[in-house]
Each structure stands twice: as C-alpha cells, then as structure tokens.
Amino acid sequence: MVTPEELADGLDRVGYLPDPGLATAAHLALAMHRPLFCEGEPGTGKTSLAHALARALDLPLVRLQCHEGIDASQALYDWDFPRQLLHLRALEAAGPVDAEAAEASLYTRRFLLARPLLEALERAPCVLLVDEVDRADDEFEAFLLEVLDENAVTIPELGRVAAATPPLVVLTSNRTREVHDALKRRCLYHWLEHPDLAREVAILRRRLPGLTGRLAGQVAAAARRLRELDLLKPPGVAESLDWAAALLALGREELDAEAAAVTLGAVLKYREDVQRALSAGVAGR
Template sequence: MSEMNSIDAVQEMLANQGYICDRALGTVIFLSLRLGRPVFLEGEAGVGKTEIAKALAAGLGRRLIRLQCYEGLDASSAVYEWNFPAQMVAIRTAEATGGAERSALQAELFSDDYLIERPLLQAMRPDASGAPVLLIDELDRTDEPFEAFLLEALSDFQVTIPEMGTVAAPEPPIVILTSNRTREVHDALKRRCLYHWVDYPNFDREMDILTARAPEAAEALSREVVAFVQALRTEDLFKKPGVAETIDWAKCLLALDVITLSPEVIADTLGAILKYQDDIQKLHGSEAKRILDQAKASLEPA
C-alpha cells in the first residue's frame, strides 16, 4: 500500500508536510500502512488528530476524502443518495414523450447518472493515484447505530446499494478515525483499529511543530509562546488550548509585530488561544502576568 518501509521514513514523510509526530504515533501509522488496518486517534480537540490525515494524504500523494461526523448522521448520508429531483424530471419527461418502457426507465433512473456519491462510497472507488486516505472525523458525535454500520463497512471495505449491488474497494482505503472523547466509542469498533491517544506535546516537540508551521517567528518569541501555552494548560480551564491555538497565536503575534510577550499583549490577543469567556475572565488582572512569569522562569537555564 505504501513505500514507507520504516517508522523513521513515516516520521520524515510527515515532517516534510509540516506534521511533527513522536515515535509512538509514527509507529501506529507505519503499522497501519503495513497491515492495512484503520487508525483510531483519540484526544482533546486541537492536538492534531485531523491534521495527520491531511499530512498523510499529501505525503503519499493520495486523495483525501473526509467524512465530517455530526449528530444524526446515517448510512445514506455517509454512503450515497439518489438525485431525486433529477429522477423526477426524467420521469416527467418520459411520461410527456411516451418514452422508454417501465423496466428500462427504472434501470436508467437507478444508474450512475443519478447517483450522488458520499465519502464512504467515494473511498471504495478505484483511484489512479492509489487508495485514498479516508478521514472519519469526530466519530464521537454520531450514535451507536452508525458505529455498527461503520464497523461492517470497515470490516469488508464494501458497501451495498440495493438498486445496483455491492461496491467493493479494489484496494482498501487508508482509514483514519478521530474522536474528541465526548462519549465512549463502542469497543467493537476500537478493536478493529490500531488505537493511539494523541496527547498535548512536550515543550521540545511543540517547539518543533511551531517552527515547522510558523518558521518566520523568531526563536525567542516562539519559546515564550510555547512556554506560556504549556503553563496555561496546567491551569483550571474549561477548554485548554491545543497545538492549533499555539500556531494561531504565534501567527497573530507576528501580524502585530510583537517581539516579546507582555501582560498587555497577552490581554489583547487571548481570543486566539482561549475560546470561552469564562476562561478569558480567569486570566484578567494579575493572572496573565503570573503565568507569564512562570513561563519565562521555565526558560531560564538551571
């Protein structure tokens, strides 16, 4: 399925796409490519679960197909649906012109011309560049019936369209499932996958990530940004900032020509790293200065 013949090669390929992963995650991706197993990534929002699918697709030169999950998502929305308005036009036209007989019309109506392919069906289709990367994002937003359907689809890598028959993938897609763990996903689905918990990175790896994603930032500012965000994650917040917020904040500071962090700069740009007013309120006054002092102290040589 892939020319990646070592864990180091996987890490290097992802790094070339701006995604810096640790060896544990690199190992899971390597095994997924080698064994053809789906990967189930769980972790807090903003730690880079979705980005790994994008980096993997870009690095392998494969098409990325994304199924964004939501409450109420069902099989028909994930696999296919019929273009009902176009079918009705065809029926009315046939009636008006005395066109094809009933059986021929039915065969025409339920053909590829009227089929709207959704992500799961798209992922089963042959692709000249190789099996696509199928990202099933935020699976925890769906319900158990959809999980059961997905388990069956991922077991056989095929879907059935009653009017047309079974569509089987000539080459199984590279499947990445993500969950923010707002609820537990059924064990049966997890057992079908290679599981990995994506945690917040340590200081060194977050520095590497920020350098890759915002290379124009000066090292001194980047170190302050990462140290502050790392310190902020130890606070009692409703939603701790993820790596995505670290990158966004650094880019905002660059746009403002900030050279070094100060309590005033932090107060003006908190909306880039915190997304809930209660969390922002907690950093008003001396709190931002306290955390900044703590962050800068951690950067001083021992």
C-alpha cells in the same frame, strides 16, 4: 513499504512533526491495512494527521465529518431525487413509456450521489478521515464497522462496490463519549497528547518561519500553562499557532503581559477562559 522512520520524515516534510509512537502506529496501519483510531483532547493533531498522511503519501483525502444523527445515506450514498424527477418528466414528455423500464432508468450510476464512504471505496488508494466518530450514535458505529470490515458495500440497484486497495482509514475521537469496543478492536489505537515544550516550539517555528526561537518558546510555555488551568476549552496546537501568528502580525517580539492581554482572543474562545487566564497571570509570566 516505507519504514516508520521514513514515514516520520515524510510527515516532517509536509509540516507535521510526529513523535516516534505516532509514526509507528501510522506505519502499522499502512502495513497491516488496519484503521487507525486516534483519541485525545481537542487540538492534539488528530485531524491534521490524516491531512498530513495524505500529503506525505501523495494520496487523495476523503473526509467524513460525523455528527449526532448521521445515517448511512449521509455517509455512504443517496439518490439524486430532483434529477430523477426531471428525468422522469422528460420521459413522460417524450411519449408513452414502459413503467418498469422508466423505473429501471432512474436507478443508474448517473443518479447516484457518492457520499464519503462510497467515494473512498471508489477512489482507493486514498486516506479516509472519519472525524469525531464519538459524535455519532451506536447504530452508525455498527454500520461503519461493517463497511470497514468488508471494505465494500452493496447497492441493491447496482451491485457490490469494493475497494481494490483498502483505504488508509484514520478515525478520530475527542472522547465526548466512549466508542464501543467492537469498533476499537477493529482498529489500531493511539492516544495523542499535547506536544511537549520542545516539540511545540519546533511546530511553531516550522509553520511560522518568521517566528523567533524566543517568541516561540514564550508562546509554547504560555499555552502549556493555560492547559493547566480549569478552562472550558484549553488551547491546542492550532490555537498556539494562531496566537503566535497574531503576535507576528502586530510586530511583537516578546509575549509580555500587555501583548498577551490584547491577543488572548486568538487562543481562548470563551469570555470566562480569558478572564481566568488574566486573573491567573498565565501569559507574560
């Protein structure tokens, strides 16, 4: 089992720079076979953490994107009805068929569509990313809790499917609503903040090797000032990277007021936010 420091080094090698607290939380999730619940503002690196863990640990990544109205058939498994219908027609064309035998032949592994949760149980060890769980409803939370408790599921027609090794589960939430305590109690918890200035500069320079330290510092400082404004969507690290990449693509060596004005669309995604940033003179200060 890797140490927190070794895990941090592994994440560093794949381009993700965790702080010591996050590296320790991920290490404990591995060591204790507990899901890691990552909560924080959009753009703080929650989803990227799961991708980086998969690369650093050389494990496959399985992603379940949550949304309003998601149910068990979308998350666990479903039956391939078009193929089942074609199979049934082929049986009928071949001649008389026993109804019970025909029905039994429809519910085999051949016609099962594995959704992310079942795929993770079958592929484990792997990293299972349950992204934006706060978008799902209460019923789905209860279902998810049951699957995570057992690391197994029973398919009535086929039997029980259990993971030989529990997947490393990373759940993310942007806190659009409060996730129930029952699910949080099952997990280790970590709140992700936006990186401090030095770490954001390091992330920018790691991901964009052609970026100078001066320009990286200007972009990171401007992004931090933008986050202090009352914006509809404050920029995360992903937007800082896009902003720096846009400046590089234009051959800019400095983030002055003119360069900021023509590239704000890379970092802000609402007209009102762009106007507020320009009025505040945030970039290029």
